[in-house]
Amino acid sequence: MTMSLVSILELRHLRTLAALHETGSVSRAAKRVHLTQSALSHQIKALQSHYGLSIIQRRGQAVELTDAGKRLVALAGKVLEEIQATERSLAKMSQQATGSLRIALECHTCFDWLMPLMDAFRQHWPDVELDLVSGFHSDPVKLLEEGGADVVIGSEHKRQRGIVDHPLFRFEILAVLAPEHPLRRKRILHAADFADETLITYPVPEDRIDLILNVLKPAGIHPERRTAELTVAILQLVASRRGIAALPSWGLKNYVDHDYVIARRISTHGLWSDLYASTLTETASRPYLRDFLTTARNTCFATLDGIIPLE
Amino acid sequence: MTMSLVSILELRHLRTLAALHETGSVSRAAKRVHLTQSALSHQIKALQSHYGLSIIQRRGQAVELTDAGKRLVALAGKVLEEIQATERSLAKMSQQATGSLRIALECHTCFDWLMPLMDAFRQHWPDVELDLVSGFHSDPVKLLEEGGADVVIGSEHKRQRGIVDHPLFRFEILAVLAPEHPLRRKRILHAADFADETLITYPVPEDRIDLILNVLKPAGIHPERRTAELTVAILQLVASRRGIAALPSWGLKNYVDHDYVIARRISTHGLWSDLYASTLTETASRPYLRDFLTTARNTCFATLDGIIPLE
DNA sequence: AAATATTAATGAATATAATTCATATCAAAA
DNA sequence: TTTTGATATGAATTATATTCATTAATATTT
Incomplete structure (x- = not known):
């Protein structure tokens, strides 16, 4: 492990490290910075041999940042934020x-x-x-x-x-059920499971609802629908067993943790939306x-x- | 002036900007970062067209930083310092x-x-x-x-x-005289001017004194010598007209500004030392x-x- | 347990982009 | 006016980052 005489560190590396920290995986980080997994792997290798330290550690098939990695991520956070601030100033200067x-x-x-x-x-x-x-x-x-x-x-x-x-990003849409709903036993819900249910959705046309468009309609299933304007209202209806809903996974965590509702994957590989x-x-x-x-x-x-x- | 969708800014640019700020000239900055003047010129051009702003402005044959340039230099200062700090931490981690x-x-x-x-x-x-x-x-x-x-x-x-x-750097060695010394009239001193003077130096052998080695000896001139350990002592002797000295320009500014001594260039292009x-x-x-x-x-x-x- | 799917690492090939080279331009000094 | 010192620019070159193709390793599924 020898070290070159000048620092090889570039912002590219910091952007990579930040993405690695956010996504927790080399290939997801690669998508985030619009490069291939291989490119990032090479970048990381270069940094490691430059500093004579490992930056990531393989834990099974996932990767984990080492202390050195975390130090660099901290640097990346600060530096990238300062750059953003500077670029805002520059935009102001150019009257844009x-x-x-x-x-x-x-x-x-x-x-x-x-x-x-x-x-x-x-x-x-x-x-x-x-x-x-x-x-x-x-x-x-x-x-x-x-x-x-x-x-x-x-x-x-x-x-x-x-x-x-x-x-922006890809997210998973999960089925949301009351905790005592009969379908709770199934780990994964398929189109047929929705046949006799009431579907609670936002008040938008059918062709704007991914569950209907990509799962139910192709299977020829047309459940009853009921609508609500707000996410909390939908969840309230679900919890009081008026029907089931399909919502982005990210907003559900709190409600699921408190056993207000339960969430289940829809179809084998999940229902994803971009x-x-x-x-x-x-x-x-x-x-x-x-x-x-x-x-x-x-x-x-x-x-x-x-x-x-x-x- | 169109802008690319992602930031092209890299640390390389910030290192260049910092050097530009320190040296006040593109070609000197280029030396500082071990690149050619042309490379820096291209870098600056790329930044300018990316941000749609000029970063430097030619003032005669010198260059001056614009407001945008100064903002970027400020960024560079912060960022490069943070990087240095991080690299120190990493060195500690690798027990080096x-x-x-x-x-x-x-x-x-x-x-x-x-x-x-x-x-x-x-x-x-x-x-x-x-x-x-x-x-x-x-x-x-x-x-x-x-x-x-x-x-x-x-x-x-x-x-x-x-x-x-x-x-490290190149610096100029100037002749130091008492303010009322007869040689004060000359803007540049040549070997012959030292013939009848007492030369005040640090107590080191002749071959370690650039003035003697590169100017006086080649001209066959061997003035009297007198030595002192400390820079202030040398200056004191010069001011009290015991002789003249040759010292790096940087340490003289204060004394010259207070008219304690005066400084003169040695030989046409100056006597420089690396x-x-x-x-x-x-x-x-x-x-x-x-x-x-x-x-x-x-x-x-x-x-x-x-x-x-x-x- | 075997097979399949993910994920990361690696070396060689490629593509990209930074730097140099050669030259032009410009301002100041001689 | 000529010369000098400095920057700008386009084309050529060089360097190096990225991709491609493949292997290895670990989960997941059947």
């Missing part, structure tokens, strides 16, 4: 710190993580007009084009000229939009469990 | 934070900048035995080989197996030695004026 960010949500549960994010954003970009476009919108792409919103957060759209989909932030191409290059996207990804990966990087 | 650093000085004036440096070093590396090897040593290389010292600070040595010369830190090859790879060298260079470039990067 003004404009509007009106956010439209295709996905009701996204409120959960969006609220704190918006608070932080307001601090960092006081001169950007921040708004939440309320209500349901049948054609989000049109909304962007007509200037009704600057970002739409939802699923991917068919490739379209002038629109960019910025990948979340994107879509903008017009011209909007995509604005510094505050880019900053919004990076902090969105950062805070989501830091706070929501079970999500996976896209791309 | 112990050993000895006995410093021998070939150059008397180096005391001036070495003292505060040693204080900082003691803080950062409490488990490294730090010492100053006192007295004059005829053969510094032998001193290293026999283990009498770990670093020798002085001029370059003939390439020798097992010894590495780490370049300072190196020499170690055994094996010592060179120790983290605390590398840290010592970088902080030495950093503090010198930050505090001593008129010095120029080597290599």
Whole structure:
């Protein structure tokens, strides 16, 4: 283990280490920084031999950071944040710190993580007009084009000229049941299990509900539906045995831990959904939009469990 | 001016910006980071077009940092310091934070900048035995080989197996005169001007005094000599008109500003000297030695004026 | 227990991007 | 005006980061 005379450390390494810390796996981290697993493996190897220390340790098939790794992750956190702050200053200097960010949500549960994010954003970009476009919108792409919103957060759209989909993350949708529900015995729920149940959903059309679109409809199953506006309302209905729901895994942890409801995987490999932030191409290059996207990804990966990087 | 979607900023850029700030010129900065002037010019251009802002501004033939440039330099300062701190921690983790650093000085004036440096070093590396090897040593290389010292600070040595010369900086040696000395009228002093003067030097052999070796001896001039141990003593003798001296420019500023003495260039292009830190090859790879060298260079470039990067 | 699927590590090949080289441009000094 | 010292620029080169293809190792499934 010899050491080169000058530091080989680059921000690329710190970005990798941060992603490694957030995702807990080399291949997920690789997705997060848009590189291959191999590339990261080489990067880590280079760092280890440079410092004469191991940075990660294989624990079974997962990896764990060593003390040295944690020290570098701590550095990465500080440094990357300082860089973000500097880049915000630079954007202000180039008079690119003004404009509007009106956010439209295709996905009701996204409120959960969006609220704190918006608070932080307001601090960092006081001169950007921040708004939440309320209500349901049948054609989000049109909304962007007509200037009704600057970002739409939802699923991917068919490739379209002038629109960019910025990948956020992939999450699992779990079935939510009352603790004493008969289906509690099954570890995994399949389409047939929903046949005689009442499905509790947000008040949106069928084709916007992944469970119906990707699981039930293909199996020819059409359960009864009942709707509620708010996530807590849905959970309340589930807990009082009025039916079952399908919700993103991240918002469920607290309720499941307190035995208010139970959660079950849907179909063998689970029902997954990908979340994107879509903008017009011209909007995509604005510094505050880019900053919004990076902090969105950062805070989501830091706070929501079970999500996976896209791309 | 379009912007790429992800930050292209790397530590390399920050190292460049820091050097640019320290040296005030692209080509000197290039020397400092061991690259060509062209490489830095390309780096800066890339940053500027990435952020859509100019970072430097040509003021005549020199360059000046813009506000954006200064912001990035501030970032660089913080970030590079944090990295140094982290690398010290890592060295401790790999048990490479112990050993000895006995410093021998070939150059008397180096005391001036070495003292505060040693204080900082003691803080950062409490488990490294730090010492100053006192007295004059005829053969510094032998001193290293026999283990009498770990670093020798002085001029370059003939390439020798097992010894590495780490370049520190180049500095100018100025003639120092009493303010009312007859030679005050001349802007530049030449060998002949020293013929009838008494030369006041440190108590070292002639072949270790650059003025004699490179200017006077080649011109066949052998002025009287008188010696003093300390820089202040030499200056005192000069001020009281006992003779003239030749000292590094950096230590003179205060005395010249207070009209205690005056300083003059020696020979047309000035008399310059290069300072190196020499170690055994094996010592060179120790983290605390590398840290010592970088902080030495950093503090010198930050505090001593008129010095120029080597290599 | 065997088979299959994940995940990470590795060496060689490739692609990318940083640096150098050669030269042009510019401002200041001689 | 000529010369000198400094930066900018495009093309060529070099360096090196990343990918590809494969192996090894550990879980998970049948």
